[in-house]
Amino acid sequence: MFTESFYKKFGSTIKTANIFSFPLIWNENEKRLHFSPSLHTNAIFAHLYLWIFTLSHFVHIVKYKLLKDAVNSTLFLTAFLSSCAAGVTVSILTFKSRETARFWNSLFSFMQKFAGSYWSDSKSKAAANFNRRWLLISNLSDVALNSFPLIVLGHILIFPQHDMHLHNYATRDTVLYKALFQVFSAFMILTLPIFRDELGPSRRQKLERPFRCSDDLGKNVGNLSFVFRSFQLIGKDVSEIVGPFIPLLHSMFGQLAISVGYTLIVGGDSVDGMTTMLFVGLLGTAGFWICVIDAGARLPKASGKALIAWKTEAHLYWDSGQDRRYMGKFRKSCKPICIGYSGYIMITHRTVLKFVQGVIRGTFRIILTFKKK
Numbered sequence: 001m002f003t004e005s006f007y008k009k010f011g012s013t014i015k016t017a018n019i020f021s022f023p024l025i026w027n028e029n030e031k032r033l034h035f036s037p038s039l040h041t042n043a044i045f046a047h048l049y050l051w052i053f054t055l056s057h058f059v060h061i062v063k064y065k066l067l068k069d070a071v072n073s074t075l076f077l078t079a080f081l082s083s084c085a086a087g088v089t090v091s092i093l094t095f096k097s098r099e100t101a102r103f104w105n106s107l108f109s110f111m112q113k114f115a116g117s118y119w120s121d122s123k124s125k126a127a128a129n130f131n132r133r134w135l136l137i138s139n140l141s142d143v144a145l146n147s148f149p150l151i152v153l154g155h156i157l158i159f160p161q162h163d164m165h166l167h168n169y170a171t172r173d174t175v176l177y178k179a180l181f182q183v184f185s186a187f188m189i190l191t192l193p194i195f196r197d198e199l200g201p202s203r204r205q206k207l208e209r210p211f212r213c214s215d216d217l218g219k220n221v222g223n224l225s226f227v228f229r230s231f232q233l234i235g236k237d238v239s240e241i242v243g244p245f246i247p248l249l250h251s252m253f254g255q256l257a258i259s260v261g262y263t264l265i266v267g268g269d270s271v272d273g274m275t276t277m278l279f280v281g282l283l284g285t286a287g288f289w290i291c292v293i294d295a296g297a298r299l300p301k302a303s304g305k306a307l308i309a310w311k312t313e314a315h316l317y318w319d320s321g322q323d324r325r326y327m328g329k330f331r332k333s334c335k336p337i338c339i340g341y342s343g344y345i346m347i348t349h350r351t352v353l354k355f356v357q358g359v360i361r362g363t364f365r366i367i368l369t370f371k372k373k
Contacts, residue, residue, distance in 0.1 A: 002111050002186055004020065005131045007137065010182050017175040021046050023097040029330055031108055033101040047087070047094045048164040048174075054083035056102035074263050075279075083254040086173050088248050093176055096241055103237045104183060110230055111190065117223075118213035129210040130189060137185050143179075144288070145174050149283045164368060188295045195302035199228065199309075221323045225330045228306070235299070243341035249289065250345060254358055257286035258352055261363040290355065296347040297338050 002010075007028075012019065014026040014033070022040035026032040057080035064073035082210060093100055121125045197209040217223050260283045264276065310317065310331045314324045340346035 002108060003127045003131055006134060006182070006186055009135075010179070013175060013179050013182060017081055017179060018194070020092065022176065022179075024093075024101050031112070032105045035098050035101055040094075043094050043097070047090060050083070050087050050090065052106070054087055056082060057083055072300050074259060075180060078256060078259040078263060078282060081252050081259060082285065085249060085252040085285070088245050088252065090173055090176055092242060092245055093180070099241050103241055106237070107183070107234060108186065108237065110234070114227070116218045119211070124212065126211045130186075133185055133189050135208075135237060136291060136304075137189070138182055141181050144284065145177055148284070184292070184295075187234075188298075192298055192302050195299075195306050197232075199224065199306040218317065221318065221326050221330075222328070228303075228334060230329075231303070231335055232334070235339055239341065243339070246339075246341050246345045246347070250293075250351075250355065250357070253286045253289040254355060254362070257283060257359040258362040258366060259285070261359070262366050265363070265369060286359070289354065292298040292346050293355065294349075294352050297349045297352050300336040300348055307334055307336065 011028055012249045013210065014022065018039065021039050023040035023043045024038050025036050025039070026033055042043065049299045057076050060076040061073055061080060064076060115126070193209070193211050194213070198211065198213045217227065239310060260279045263279055264283070310327050318324050318327065338348065345351065
């Protein structure tokens with residue numbers, strides 16, 4: 001259930017993104033996205049410019065390496081990694097725009113049907129609870145996303161002759177990040193409590209449930225299996241569209257955090273204040289990635305607990321032996337819902353822990369390596 005507040009803000013974000021050649025157009029009446037071939041052509045050219053800009057950073061890395069300027073070469077390495085991460089993220093919306101539209105439209109349709117079936121009670125507070133949580137997270141993310149282009153613009157105005165400038169002073173990428181995060185945050189805000197409170201072990205014991213569903217969801221095994229299987233298909237769709245980009249983003253944000261950490265710790269005295277602010281903002285993008293993968297890691301944990309509860313507490317869920325046998329067979333056909341790229345990386349809590357450990361170890365290793373030299 002994505003509320004009118006969500007659709008209004010999301011639609012406004014898409015319309016702003018269309019100014020910068022975002023290839024999907026929002027239809028307010030249908031609550032659907034439509035693909036625009038003309039905007040898609042413009043988006044490809046805009047994306048090509050981004051990668052040309054990224055290549056210029058790589059040229060400067062080579063230049064300062066030859067001049068043996070460690071500080072500037074590290075600065076441009078950080079800028080290069082930041083531009084690569086931005087380019088990979090925007091590639092999802094540029095080269096998989098049709099798939100993205102199909103997935104978002106199917107997600108909107110499913111949540112509308114779910115709300116109509118299980119949140120139809122006039123006393124339901126699901127919409128109010130969703131608006132309160134989502135608007136808070138969305139507004140905070142808007143402040144964070146809008147502040148970074150302002151820092152970049154301030155760096156350009158104060159140091160116009162500086163070789164190192166990031167592309168993100170333009171609004172295009174920031175608006176696209178907003179659209180991605182708005183859908184991601186809305187999905188997580190709804191999905192995790194549904195697994196925890198409506199499909200999981202606390203469905204009957206917990207009185208305060210922010211997205212309380214009607215009894216038809218839990219008592220009817222057909223409804224329960226349909227909802228869980230639908231969430232599995234949603235997770236599979238996310239993995240097919242975003243999955244191939246996750247290993248790239250994971251490694252880029254890790255290297256970005258290590259480079260920024262080294263620059264701020266070792267080269268802090270030789271870097272001006274505005275550039276320091278710029279790289280603190282870049283370090284924040286790595287923190288943002290940690291929040292994203294941490295939210296993704298909660299999905300297999302929550303869905304796994306629901307599957308365990310169906311086995312260990314079946315007698316609390318269903319009185320009918322036939323229903324218990326049906327759910328027993330259905331449970332064996334299910335696995336915890338996990339997002340990632342099969343064979344390379346699946347996002348779990350261990351992924352988050354390893355990422356943080358890798359950044360800390362990598363930062364200290366590079367510091368010790370350069371100190372020995």
